Amino acid sequence: MGAEIHPLAGVLARLVSGVQVRWQECQPEKRQRIYFANHTSHLDFVVLWSSLPREVRALARPVAAKDYWEKGAVRRFLALRVFCAVLVERAPAASREAMAAARTVIDRLVEAMGAENSLIVFPEGTRGSGGELGSFKSGIYHLAERRPEVELVPVYLENLNRILPKGEVLPVPLLSTTTFGPPMQLLPEEPKRAFLERAREAVCRLRRQ
Amino acid sequence: MKLNFDPQLVWLFGGVLGLLVVASTIGAILRRTAKVDAARAVIENLNARTRAWWGMSAIFALSLLTGGMGAVLLFGALSFLALREYLTLVPTRRADHRTLFWTFFVITPLNYYLVYTHWYGFFSILIPVFAFVFVPTRMALAGDTEQFLERAAKIQFGLMICAYCVSYAPALFLLDIPGYEGRGANLLLYLVVVDQMSDVLQYVWGKLMGKHKIAPQVSPNKTWEGFLGGVATATALGTALWWVTPFTPWESAGMSLVICLMGFGGGLVMSAIKRDAGVKDFGAMIEGHGGILDRIDSICFAAPVFFQLTRYFFTP
Numbered sequence: 001m002g003a004e005i006h007p008l009a010g011v012l013a014r015l016v017s018g019v020q021v022r023w024q025e026c027q028p029e030k031r032q033r034i035y036f037a038n039h040t041s042h043l044d045f046v047v048l049w050s051s052l053p054r055e056v057r058a059l060a061r062p063v064a065a066k067d068y069w070e071k072g073a074v075r076r077f078l079a080l081r082v083f084c085a086v087l088v089e090r091a092p093a094a095s096r097e098a099m100a101a102a103r104t105v106i107d108r109l110v111e112a113m114g115a116e117n118s119l120i121v122f123p124e125g126t127r128g129s130g131g132e133l134g135s136f137k138s139g140i141y142h143l144a145e146r147r148p149e150v151e152l153v154p155v156y157l158e159n160l161n162r163i164l165p166k167g168e169v170l171p172v173p174l175l176s177t178t179t180f181g182p183p184m185q186l187l188p189e190e191p192k193r194a195f196l197e198r199a200r201e202a203v204c205r206l207r208r209q
Numbered sequence: 210m211k212l213n214f215d216p217q218l219v220w221l222f223g224g225v226l227g228l229l230v231v232a233s234t235i236g237a238i239l240r241r242t243a244k245v246d247a248a249r250a251v252i253e254n255l256n257a258r259t260r261a262w263w264g265m266s267a268i269f270a271l272s273l274l275t276g277g278m279g280a281v282l283l284f285g286a287l288s289f290l291a292l293r294e295y296l297t298l299v300p301t302r303r304a305d306h307r308t309l310f311w312t313f314f315v316i317t318p319l320n321y322y323l324v325y326t327h328w329y330g331f332f333s334i335l336i337p338v339f340a341f342v343f344v345p346t347r348m349a350l351a352g353d354t355e356q357f358l359e360r361a362a363k364i365q366f367g368l369m370i371c372a373y374c375v376s377y378a379p380a381l382f383l384l385d386i387p388g389y390e391g392r393g394a395n396l397l398l399y400l401v402v403v404d405q406m407s408d409v410l411q412y413v414w415g416k417l418m419g420k421h422k423i424a425p426q427v428s429p430n431k432t433w434e435g436f437l438g439g440v441a442t443a444t445a446l447g448t449a450l451w452w453v454t455p456f457t458p459w460e461s462a463g464m465s466l467v468i469c470l471m472g473f474g475g476g477l478v479m480s481a482i483k484r485d486a487g488v489k490d491f492g493a494m495i496e497g498h499g500g501i502l503d504r505i506d507s508i509c510f511a512a513p514v515f516f517q518l519t520r521y522f523f524t525p
Contacts, residue, residue, distance in 0.1 A: 129303070
């Protein structure tokens with residue numbers, strides 16, 4: 001799993017993003033969790049991952065888009081060897097095949113979690129502009145349905161869209177903040193839409209002011 | 210590379226070392242005696258500050274030991290980190306990304322390279338003239354006109370404060386003062402000691418007997434008692450250090466006073482910016498002090514004025 005590379009890559013990511021980590025009503029714990037965050041930059045999962053303490057980080061696997069991270073040897077090395085990412089197909093437009101594909105993705109994620117791994121997911125599905133949070137895709141709901149006992153931790157990533165915005169190659173070294181919020185769970189009988197809205201709210205609330 | 214063990218530098222750093230030992234001892238005694246929780250918090254912060262001072266003094270000593278190159282590298286790094294803290298607070302827009310990249314990776318390093326090569330003519334106009342016209346031009350090319358003037362002005366101000374003004378400190382190496390050749394490090398150390406001691410003494414006087422606030426809306430911690438006591442004692446200290454400088458004792462007193470007053474102005478202006486942005490500190494890099502910019506805010510104003518006065522009165 002390339003575990004011996006972890007510390008260095010973490011240091012590097014923290015240096016570039018100057019990240020400050022805040023835990024609000026939530027403690028870093030070595031237990032199985034699903035971290036879900038807003039998505040504005042390619043740096044997101046690296047920074048979120050490096051914001052976790054080392055022993056917690058070792059269990060966390062980011063979920064990333066296959067089409068982007070499988071391109072080129074460097075990206076593939078980073079994704080698979082350094083971050084132990086779970087690469088999945090991006091969901092195409094709604095159709096019967098898409099439904100089946102989505103189910104396979106969820107299967108793969110549940111399998112990747114196994115008995116001890118945590119996941120880092122970005123439920124918006126695609127990078128936003130850094131303004132309003134987009135609506136959440138239903139993947140996180142299905143994950144929570146399959147593993148209801150796992151804690152869902154909302155995370156807000158601030159400023160990464162300014163450090164490396166969508167469409168730019170070169171980063172600008174501004175400072176960012178990662179805020180972890182109070183863990184939540186899927187309530188029994190909770191409808192899908194209500195849960196997704198509640199999860200989105202949980203991330204929005206971590207925004208300062 | 211030849212290491213610089215100028216006896217004056219060694220004496221001055223010996224003095225700094227002595228002060229740190231005294232400060233750490235007082236801090237340790239205070240921690241034993243503090244009973245109230247509020248007092249304990251102040252003393253904890255004081256001790257954190259002292260610990261950070263040990264580290265900062267060591268880094269600064271190391272940079273002076275290696276001569277002009279070390280000072281340029283140290284202040285270049287400080288500028289870079291200060292700019293980072295400043296631009297994080299200042300709201301820029303998506304279209305400014307490339308301009309910011311130029312600011313960080315071309316203009317600031319070039320500015321320090323010119324200081325390193327002692328090219329005063331170009332260094333002194335790179336940011337005030339060339340970067341001044343370049344920044345808004347590059348932003349206009351990016352095409353976003355929303356709050357254009359405000360964004361351009363904020364980036365220009367950041368370059369002036371964090372890069373240009375700070376770089377006047379290592380630029381002291383490029384002054385050719387007759388009878389004082391090759392002792393830029395001494396002058397830089399003098400500036401930094403007087404400026405930072407002025408900050409420290411204003412803090413100490415303010416904590417001991419501060420009552421009347423100078424600008425309560427800007428900085429609740431700045432009092433007339435702290436200001437007058439701090440500036441007077443730091444000026445006295447600077448006067449007593451005349452032997453490090455090319456100045457006579459009276460000239461040294463005048464220069465120290467200017468450094469203290471400018472330092473106070475820098476601190477006040479940076480406080481106003483922080484207050485406007487709704488934060489207490491620019492960052493959290495230095496324990497007890499806040500960010501880099503919180504520590505060097507007084508240098509930002511003191512260094513250019515001190516440099517220009519010295520250049521005008523003491524170089525041919």
